Amino acid sequence: MSATAPAPALARRPKGTASIDELGQFTDIIDVRSPAEFADDHIPGALSCPVLDNEQRIEIGTLYKQVSPFAAKKLGAAYVSRNIADHIAHKFQHHDRNWRPLIVCWRGGQRSGAMTTVLRSVGWDACQLEGGYKVFRSHVLARLDHRPADLNFRLVTGPTGSAKTRILQAIGRQGGQILDLEALACHKGSVLGADPEQPQPSQKWFETQIWQALENFSPE
DSSP: OOOOOOOOOOOOOOTTEEOGGGGGGSSEEEEOSOHHHHHHOOOTTOEEOOSSOHHHHHHHHHHHHHTOHHHHHHHHHHHHHHHHHHHHHHTSTTOOTTOOEEEEOSSSSHHHHHHHHHHHHHTOOOEEETTHHHHHHHHHHHHHHHGGGGSOOOOOOOSTTSOHHHHHHHHHHTTOOOOOHHHHHTBOHHHHOBOTTSOOOOHHHHHHHHHHHHHTOOOO
């Protein structure tokens, strides 16, 4: 007589969390990192609602290292609670109970956890992104390594002033799929240089924009 070993239990995701594959299932993406972190790079379409501003984040980090983690957490809790209350009062009041936000911080830790807990207590189906922005960044880099192989590119080349950009724009207006690297970089190359009307993106945000464009292309 033989016995069958029980099937291994499937790991269950904690309630109120979501994976990187579920980005499109939410009404809004709320980025609770500091404004400086958000400016460096973020999930396209995300709303910046920091629970610690730039100065507060520096102050908490310094207190953590120079005094104690306990002292930092006490002050951090006061700042975070006040900022979350402000966001609810001034940015979220118009949402009905069907609003479903995804909350993102640096690595899916205390900042996004605090916001998620409060919003869920209100009655919204808020979820915290597992792994936070770091997981998103890893996802972008992995896709940039593999996605181009699915596509068949045609390069538009030529000397400065030969209307390469105008040709790309004309193709786009006719429904063609275009990747305008100069537009994404806000830079016209070594001869003409940066666009004086627009600041250049960070390297991370430049790569995120390329990722977004490639993901929206159809291989067919």
